[in-house]
Amino acid sequence: MKNNIFMKRVKLLVSLLLVLAVSIQAQSYQKTDLGIKTKINSTDVEIQFFSPTTVRILKSPVGKPFKKESLTVIKKPQATKLAISQQGDIVSLKSNKLKVDVDVKSGKVSYSTLVGAKLLSEKEASATFTDFDDAGSKTYTVNQSFTLDKDEAVYGLGQQQRGKLSLRNEKINMVQGNTDDYVPFLVSTKGYGLFWDNYSPTTFEDKPESTSFRSDVGDCIDYYFMLGGSIDGSIACMRDLSGQAPMFPLWTFGYWQSKERYKSQNELVGVVNKYRELGVPLDGIIQDWQYWGNNYLWNAMDFLNTEFPAPKKMVEDIHKQNAHVIISIWNSFGPQTKQYREMKPKGMLLNFGTWPQSGLEAWPPNREYPSGVEPYDVYNPEARDIYWKYLNKGLFSVGIDGWWMDSSEPDHLDFKPSDFDLKTYLGSFRKVRNAFPLMTVGGVSEHQRATSSDKRVFILTRSAFAGQQRYGANTWSGDVNSSWQSLRNQIPAGLNFSMSAIPYWNTDIGGFFASAYNRGWNEGAKNPAFQELYVRWLQFGAFTPMMRSHGTDIPREIYNFGKKGEPIYDAIAKSIDLRYSLLPYIYSAAWDITNSQSTMMRALVMDFSDKNVVNTNNEYMFGKSILVAPIVNAQYTPETILRANAETGWDKKEATDNAKNQAVSFAQPKSTKVYLPEGTSWYDFWTNEKVKGGQEITKSTTIDEIPLFIKAGSIIPFGPQVQYATEKKWDNLEIRVYPGANGEFSLYEDENDNYNYEKGAYSTITFTWNDASKSLIINNRKGSFPGMITSRKFNVAVIAAGKKIEKAVTYTGKKVVVKL
Structure with a gap:
C-alpha cells in the first residue's frame, strides 16, 4: 500500500517536471505580430517576416535598446501567416514559402525551403559585438558569419574593379570610392538574396570555412534574407523592400556625347549642330564642370563663367535640334557660393579634403591657395532642401533636362581617421558613410518629382547604395583608366552592379x-x-x-x-x-524592369543552368534575347599596359x-572565341547562321562588328533609322523572329516622357511565336495613351536557313495571326 502511494507520488512528480520543462521550453521565445523575439545567451534576437519570402533578422546585446530606421528599406512589413513550433532547441517559423529555424541554445539561424532543401545558415556563435567608441557614442563593431555550400556562387555587392564575377574567395573592403560603388546585397545561385543593412565601412570576406560581413559601427546586426527562387526573383524581393525603378525618358536610351569639358556654350551647341550636319544620331550632350567659373565658386549651380553668357538660349538652341542637355553638379561647395554661405552657419558642411583641393586650376594642386571646398551634409533634410532651392533656381528653371551628379560618394582626399568622427545629421560620418550617394541622389530626385511631373527624373551619378534604383538614377563606373584591362574590368563590374538590384549602369x-x-x-x-x-x-x-x-x-x-x-x-x-x-527592344526592356523587376544587363548565370557560365566575365545577355561578347583584347595594335x-x-x-x-x-578580319550557353540554339546576328549551344566557337570579327548572338525563340522589334529617339513613330517596325523554340515579347509604348504611365497611360502589344506551327500571334493591344498609333504596319521577318522570310501585316490593335 505504502509502496503504491510512493510510486504514484513519483509519477506525479515526474509529470510535474515534464509539464514544467515544456512550460520553460514554451517560454524560450515570445511571439510577435511579425515573428518571434528571444534571448539567447547574451543576445536579443528578433525574427521579423516582411512577406512570405523575406525575413529580417535583428540581433543586439541583451538589455541594450536601440532605435533604427532604415535608409534603404521603405517597405512596411505585411501580415504573414506563420506556423511557429518548437522541437528541442529548434524554434521553426514557416510561411507558405520559407522555413526559418532558430537554435535557441547556440543562436544559429538557418533557412530552408518547405521541402527541406537547405539554403543558408549562420555559423554557430558567429554574431559578435565588440565595444566601439564612435565619436563619443558607445556602440559596437558588428560581425555575422554564414556557411555557404562549396559549389555555390554569389554575386553583387555593387561595382568592383576586380575583373572577376563571382564573389567567392574574395575579401572586399567596402568604403565608397571613385570607381568602386558598394551595395551590401548579394544573390546566390541557390535562389536567395542577402541584404546587410549597415552604412558604415564594411568588410565582406569569403573563406572556405565561412562567409562574413563585418561593419565598423552598428547598434545591432540587421540583415534581410529573401527567397527569390532565382537570381531574378531575389532581385525582385530586394526591390520590393527598397523601391521599384521608375521609367526613364526614351531619349535617355539614345547616344550621348560628352567630354571633360566644353568650355563655352558655343562649343557645346556646336557639337550638337555638327552631329546633325553629319547625320549621326545624337540625343544628349553633357556640360561638365566650371561653367560656374573659378574653384572658389565651385558648384555654384549658376552660369557665372563669361563663356556661358546666355544659358537659357543655349538650352533652347539644343532643344531646337531635338537634343537634350544634362549638366554637372557636385555634392560640395566653394566658399564664395551662396550655398556654402547659407549652409556653413547652420553646421551643414563636412570639413574634410575633397575635390578640388586648390583654388587654382593648375596641377598639381597648389596647397598655398586651398579651395576651401567642403561637401554638404546630405543626411540633413534641410540641407537637401537648400541644395534643391539653388538647383531649381539656377539650372532647372532654364530648362536643363537632367543631372550629372559627380563625386557622389564623395571624393575623400587626404583621408584622416578623425574625418569619420565628423558629425552629420544622423550621427558620425563613420556611421552613415556608405549611404552618402543614396541620400544626395534621393534629395534631388524627390525634390524634382515634387516640383514637376512633366519631365521624368534622370540622374547620371558616380556612386550608388542599396535602394538607389527608386530615384531614377543611372550610375557610371567612375574615372576609369583608358586601357584594355580597364575595359575588361567593366563587364563584371556592370554585371555585379546589376545583380545588386540596381538595373541602370554605364561607363565612360x-x-x-x-x-x-x-x-x-x-x-x-x-x-x-x-x-x-x-x-x-x-x-x-x-x-x-x-x-x-x-x-x-x-x-x-x-x-x-x-x-x-x-x-x-x-x-x-x-x-x-x-x-x-534597337530602341523599341531597349525601351520595352526598361518597362520590364519597372513593371516586372527585370534586369537589362544580365550575367549568363541568370538565364542558363550551365556550369560553364558561373564565372563568365566577358559575355552577358542584353535584355533576354541578345548575347553580347565584346572584343576585350587588342587585335590590330599592341596592347600596352597603362595604369592611372x-x-x-x-x-x-x-x-x-x-x-x-x-x-x-x-581592313583585315580577325577572330575571337565565344562560348554559347547550352540549353538553346543561337543565331549569329550578322550572318543569321544557326549554331548549337553548349560549345565554344571561333567567331570571325571585323573592326566594325563584335560577336552578337540571338537566342532561339526570340522576337526582337527593330526601329527606323533616325537622328534622335523620337524623330519617327514606330509605325513600321520590323519584327524579327528567331525560330527553334516558342517565344514571347511585349512591345511597350507610352508618351516617352512624363509620369502619365504611372496612371495607366501606356500600351503593350504581345507577340507570341508558336514554333511547332511556325506562326506569330500579334495579340490584342492592351492599354492606350494620347498620341498612340492606332493603325500601323509590322514587317514580320522569320530567320530560316540563314535567310529572312518576310511578310508585311497591317495591325489596328486587334489580334492577328501570321503564318510563315
Missing part, C-alpha cells in the same frame, strides 16, 4: 584618363592604339543601359576620328545606328615626341 566609353595615347601623336584620336580601344569600348557601350562617350585628354566626338568612308569613323557610326535600331588614377591621371604631361607612328590597317 574609351575610359576617362587617356593622356598616354597622346604621347607621340599630335592628336590622340588619330593614334591607332586608341582608335581600336575606343571602337571596341563603344561597341560594348552600345549594349549597356546608357551609351555615353566621355573622357579627358582625347576628344571623343566622331569627327575627331576621321570622316565617312574611313574604317574607324564608319565603325563608330555603325554602332550608334545599331543602338537606335585620379592623382596620376590629372598629371597631363606634354608629349615630347610628335612624330607619328606607323599607320595601322583595320
Whole structure:
C-alpha cells in the first residue's frame, strides 16, 4: 500500500517536471505580430517576416535598446501567416514559402525551403559585438558569419574593379570610392538574396570555412534574407523592400556625347549642330564642370563663367535640334557660393579634403591657395532642401533636362581617421558613410518629382547604395583608366552592379584618363592604339543601359576620328545606328524592369543552368534575347599596359615626341572565341547562321562588328533609322523572329516622357511565336495613351536557313495571326 502511494507520488512528480520543462521550453521565445523575439545567451534576437519570402533578422546585446530606421528599406512589413513550433532547441517559423529555424541554445539561424532543401545558415556563435567608441557614442563593431555550400556562387555587392564575377574567395573592403560603388546585397545561385543593412565601412570576406560581413559601427546586426527562387526573383524581393525603378525618358536610351569639358556654350551647341550636319544620331550632350567659373565658386549651380553668357538660349538652341542637355553638379561647395554661405552657419558642411583641393586650376594642386571646398551634409533634410532651392533656381528653371551628379560618394582626399568622427545629421560620418550617394541622389530626385511631373527624373551619378534604383538614377563606373584591362574590368563590374538590384549602369566609353595615347601623336584620336580601344569600348557601350562617350585628354566626338568612308569613323557610326535600331527592344526592356523587376544587363548565370557560365566575365545577355561578347583584347595594335588614377591621371604631361607612328590597317578580319550557353540554339546576328549551344566557337570579327548572338525563340522589334529617339513613330517596325523554340515579347509604348504611365497611360502589344506551327500571334493591344498609333504596319521577318522570310501585316490593335 505504502509502496503504491510512493510510486504514484513519483509519477506525479515526474509529470510535474515534464509539464514544467515544456512550460520553460514554451517560454524560450515570445511571439510577435511579425515573428518571434528571444534571448539567447547574451543576445536579443528578433525574427521579423516582411512577406512570405523575406525575413529580417535583428540581433543586439541583451538589455541594450536601440532605435533604427532604415535608409534603404521603405517597405512596411505585411501580415504573414506563420506556423511557429518548437522541437528541442529548434524554434521553426514557416510561411507558405520559407522555413526559418532558430537554435535557441547556440543562436544559429538557418533557412530552408518547405521541402527541406537547405539554403543558408549562420555559423554557430558567429554574431559578435565588440565595444566601439564612435565619436563619443558607445556602440559596437558588428560581425555575422554564414556557411555557404562549396559549389555555390554569389554575386553583387555593387561595382568592383576586380575583373572577376563571382564573389567567392574574395575579401572586399567596402568604403565608397571613385570607381568602386558598394551595395551590401548579394544573390546566390541557390535562389536567395542577402541584404546587410549597415552604412558604415564594411568588410565582406569569403573563406572556405565561412562567409562574413563585418561593419565598423552598428547598434545591432540587421540583415534581410529573401527567397527569390532565382537570381531574378531575389532581385525582385530586394526591390520590393527598397523601391521599384521608375521609367526613364526614351531619349535617355539614345547616344550621348560628352567630354571633360566644353568650355563655352558655343562649343557645346556646336557639337550638337555638327552631329546633325553629319547625320549621326545624337540625343544628349553633357556640360561638365566650371561653367560656374573659378574653384572658389565651385558648384555654384549658376552660369557665372563669361563663356556661358546666355544659358537659357543655349538650352533652347539644343532643344531646337531635338537634343537634350544634362549638366554637372557636385555634392560640395566653394566658399564664395551662396550655398556654402547659407549652409556653413547652420553646421551643414563636412570639413574634410575633397575635390578640388586648390583654388587654382593648375596641377598639381597648389596647397598655398586651398579651395576651401567642403561637401554638404546630405543626411540633413534641410540641407537637401537648400541644395534643391539653388538647383531649381539656377539650372532647372532654364530648362536643363537632367543631372550629372559627380563625386557622389564623395571624393575623400587626404583621408584622416578623425574625418569619420565628423558629425552629420544622423550621427558620425563613420556611421552613415556608405549611404552618402543614396541620400544626395534621393534629395534631388524627390525634390524634382515634387516640383514637376512633366519631365521624368534622370540622374547620371558616380556612386550608388542599396535602394538607389527608386530615384531614377543611372550610375557610371567612375574615372576609369583608358586601357584594355580597364575595359575588361567593366563587364563584371556592370554585371555585379546589376545583380545588386540596381538595373541602370554605364561607363565612360574609351575610359576617362587617356593622356598616354597622346604621347607621340599630335592628336590622340588619330593614334591607332586608341582608335581600336575606343571602337571596341563603344561597341560594348552600345549594349549597356546608357551609351555615353566621355573622357579627358582625347576628344571623343566622331569627327575627331576621321570622316565617312574611313574604317574607324564608319565603325563608330555603325554602332550608334545599331543602338537606335534597337530602341523599341531597349525601351520595352526598361518597362520590364519597372513593371516586372527585370534586369537589362544580365550575367549568363541568370538565364542558363550551365556550369560553364558561373564565372563568365566577358559575355552577358542584353535584355533576354541578345548575347553580347565584346572584343576585350587588342587585335590590330599592341596592347600596352597603362595604369592611372585620379592623382596620376590629372598629371597631363606634354608629349615630347610628335612624330607619328606607323599607320595601322583595320581592313583585315580577325577572330575571337565565344562560348554559347547550352540549353538553346543561337543565331549569329550578322550572318543569321544557326549554331548549337553548349560549345565554344571561333567567331570571325571585323573592326566594325563584335560577336552578337540571338537566342532561339526570340522576337526582337527593330526601329527606323533616325537622328534622335523620337524623330519617327514606330509605325513600321520590323519584327524579327528567331525560330527553334516558342517565344514571347511585349512591345511597350507610352508618351516617352512624363509620369502619365504611372496612371495607366501606356500600351503593350504581345507577340507570341508558336514554333511547332511556325506562326506569330500579334495579340490584342492592351492599354492606350494620347498620341498612340492606332493603325500601323509590322514587317514580320522569320530567320530560316540563314535567310529572312518576310511578310508585311497591317495591325489596328486587334489580334492577328501570321503564318510563315
